[in-house]
Structure formats: structure tokens, C-alpha cells
Amino acid sequence: MPRRARKYAVRTTYATNAALALVLAGALTACTGSSGSDGGEDGKAGDSSASPTAAEPGKYRTLPKPCxxxxxxxxxxxxxxxxxxxxGTAAPSAGASPYEGEPTATYxxxxxxxxxxxxxxxxxxxHLNIDFERVVSYDPAVSDDEQAERLYAKKARKAGIPLDPDDTSPDADSEPDPGSEPDSGSKSSGSPKTDSSKKDGEKGSGHKGGTSPDGHTSPSGAPDASSSPEDDVTDSPSATPGEDLAPRxxxxxxxxxxxxxxxxTADSGLHRDITLVFRTANVIATVEYEQWVTDKHRIPDxxxxxxxxxxxxxxxxEQFED
Structure with a gap:
């Protein structure tokens, strides 16, 4: 091959290879950019699917002043x-009015x-105790109302109250709420009762030993006021709740x-304890009403x-509904 033709062929081959390299480099750059863009879109889609919508917060954000x-x-x-x-007109500073409630210590x-x-x-x-608990769920998949429903069901089961047959609420014990206080059943932390065991008692007409609310041997240790005809007790020792008054x-x-x-029942006398618990949205309210008597023949009605x-x-x- 003549020298001029050979040089031309070499130059042509070099130019062709250079052009091919540029084309390949451009193709790689395009693929890389496309892959990065798609990856970003996939990442966003993945983030969206991996972050479920948070459950609705509870209806109530504050609690009333209980006293x-x-x-x-x-x-x-x-x-x-x-x-x-x-x-009822005594000055609060006097601290002598039985209508002036004492706040319960809470965390x-x-x-x-x-x-x-x-x-x-x-x-x-x-004794009269009231307790309000505002339930907050720390599980984004469980709303405050749902968590309150679970805690209410737990209290009802612990008290032996029959629930709706369709109720399938999981026990709140399986999902502890890190923000809630230690559960004491349906009793508020300010309950004056010291005989909390129920294994020896019966609902309604049960009998169980115990001490007085103040830890003394008799609830009559407190100063007595003049008797009131309204302070009803039943003379008959057989007076017990009928079917319509049973726990329900x-x-x-x-x-x-x-x-x-x-x-x-206790050596110091009798006491009847009424506990009423209700739930409204994410708040659980408890009313505890107790009557102690020293005469075992006068059963609280x-x-x-x-x-x-x-x-x-x-x-x-009604106050919560307003």
C-alpha cells in the first residue's frame, strides 16, 4: 500500500475510534442520569409508602379542674x-368545709x-373520688380514641363487667402507653381504700375484711357531725342489689x-363501694362513691x-359534651 494511502487509513481509523468512544461515553452518561432520576423517584415513592398516615389525635387536649x-x-x-x-360559704383558707375537695396527687x-x-x-x-385520664397513643397506627377504648375495655374486664360480644379490642397490657401512669384498675390514685384485694369478695353482696379508709380500726374515728335523716342505711342485713343493680x-x-x-365486711364495720367508669372519646372518667358504717345491721343502700x-x-x- 502506498505511504499516503496507509497514513489516510490510520487517520480514518483513529477518528472513527475517537468518535465511537465519545458516543459510548455519552450513552453511559445518559443512562447514569436516567438511572439516578428513576432512583430518586423510586425513593420518594418508597418513602411515601413506608410512612403511613398518622392516626387522628384525640378530641380532648386538656382536662377540667376536678375540684x-x-x-x-x-x-x-x-x-x-x-x-x-x-x-358552703366558709372561706377556702379555713380548710374546714367538707365541700372543698382535695386534689389527687398525679404524675x-x-x-x-x-x-x-x-x-x-x-x-x-x-367518700367521693373523681378521676379524669386523658389517653394519648404513641403508636402512629393507633388513635388516641382507640387507645382509650382499649384501656376502658381492660378496666371493664378487670372489674368482671360483661362487654359487648362483638368487642374485640386488644388488651391494652400488650401495648403499654409510656405516658400513662401505673394502672390501679378502676380506682384512682387518691382512693382511700386499703383493702384492695377482691379475691375474697363478691359483687354486690360480697363480704370482705379490711380496714377503715383512714387506716384506723373504725371509720367513726373521725369527728362526728350531727346525724342526718338523709344518711340512709338499710336495717335489713339481707338488703343486696337486685339483678338490675348488679355490676353491669x-x-x-x-x-x-x-x-x-x-x-x-370488716371487724370495724361495713362499707359499700360504687365505682362508675365512662369513656368519652380519649378521656376516661371514674367516679368512686363509698359509704362506711360501724353498725353491721345497717347496710348502706x-x-x-x-x-x-x-x-x-x-x-x-355533659360538661365534656359542651
Whole structure:
């Protein structure tokens, strides 16, 4: 081959190879950019699918002041005989009014609050406790209302209250709420009772030993006020709740409610404990109403105590609905 032709062929081959290299490089760059763009879109789509929509927050973000939600008129009915000690006009600083409630100590007043009242007469000693718990779920897949429903169901089961057969709410014990306080059943942390075991008692007409609310041998150790005809007790020792007064679910309070009724015996006397729990959205409210008597022949009347506890619970439920 002539020298000129050979040089031309070499140059042509070199130029062709260079052009091919440029084409390949451009193709690789295009593929890389496309792959990166697609990867970014896939990443975004993956992030969206991996982040489920958070459950709705609870309806209630705050709690009422518990010592202010019960009217003096209601306290007069639930603490009969207290009017003989105080007419409800005593200065709060005096600290002598039985209508002035004592706040319950809690870990977080934004999540749980309570208040208690006490009155002693020559016939009996009565205690009233109320407790509000605002439930917050820390599981993004579980709403505050759903978590409150689970906690309510747990309390009802612990109290032995029959639930709706269709209720399949998982036990809240399996999903502890790190923000909630230690559960004490349906009893508030300010409950004055010291005989908390139920294994020896029966619902309604049960009998169980124990001590007085103040830890003494008799609830009459507190100063007695003049007796009141309204401080009803039943003379018949056989007076026990009928079927309609037995522990049961209630369908006229909040989203769900139940009432528990227990009669306890002790060497120091008798006491009947009414516990009413209702749930409204993400708040669980508890009313505890107790009557202690030293005369075992004068049994606290179940119907009267239940009716007053239900009236108070209805008033509390209305305040949440407002």
C-alpha cells in the first residue's frame, strides 16, 4: 500500500475510534442520569409508602379542674349531713368545709387529674373520688380514641363487667402507653381504700375484711357531725342489689360506661363501694362513691348510692359534651 494511502487509513481509523468512544461515553452518561432520576423517584415513592398516615389525635387536649366540676348542690346530696358542719360559704383558707375537695396527687396533671371529698356523721362516713385520664397513643397506627377504648375495655374486664360480644379490642397490657401512669384498675390514685384485694369478695353482696379508709380500726374515728335523716342505711342485713343493680354496662353515658357495686365486711364495720367508669372519646372518667358504717345491721343502700353516682357521672359527661 502506498505511504499516503496507509497514513489516510490510520487517520480514518483513529477518528472513527475517537468518535465511537465519545458516543459510548455519552450513552453511559445518559443512562447514569436516567438511572439516578428513576432512583430518586423510586425513593420518594418508597418513602411515601413506608410512612403511613398518622392516626387522628384525640378530641380532648386538656382536662377540667376536678375540684371545680362538682357543684355544691350535688355535694350536699352525696355527702348528707355535711351541711350541719358547713353551709358552703366558709372561706377556702379555713380548710374546714367538707365541700372543698382535695386534689389527687398525679404524675402529670396534663394527662391525669382527680379530686376527693370526705364527710363523717354519727351514722356513717362517706367518700367521693373523681378521676379524669386523658389517653394519648404513641403508636402512629393507633388513635388516641382507640387507645382509650382499649384501656376502658381492660378496666371493664378487670372489674368482671360483661362487654359487648362483638368487642374485640386488644388488651391494652400488650401495648403499654409510656405516658400513662401505673394502672390501679378502676380506682384512682387518691382512693382511700386499703383493702384492695377482691379475691375474697363478691359483687354486690360480697363480704370482705379490711380496714377503715383512714387506716384506723373504725371509720367513726373521725369527728362526728350531727346525724342526718338523709344518711340512709338499710336495717335489713339481707338488703343486696337486685339483678338490675348488679355490676353491669351502662348505655346512657359517654361512648361506653359501666358501674360496679361491692359490699365489704370488716371487724370495724361495713362499707359499700360504687365505682362508675365512662369513656368519652380519649378521656376516661371514674367516679368512686363509698359509704362506711360501724353498725353491721345497717347496710348502706345500694340503690341510693348507685343513683347518686350515676347522676354525678351524667353531669360530668355533659360538661365534656359542651
Amino acid at each position: 371545680d366540676v362538682v357543684s355544691v348542690g350535688t355535694l350536699r346530696e352525696m355527702l348528707p349531713g355535711a351541711a350541719a358542719e358547713d353551709d 402529670d396533671t396534663d394527662r391525669r387529674v382527680g379530686c376527693r371529698w370526705k364527710n363523717a356523721t354519727s351514722l356513717s362516713t362517706r 354496662s351502662l348505655d346512657d353515658l359517654g361512648d361506653a360506661a359501666y358501674i360496679d357495686d361491692e359490699l365489704h 345500694s340503690q341510693e348510692l348507685q343513683e347518686r353516682a350515676r347522676e354525678l357521672a351524667a353531669q360530668l359527661a
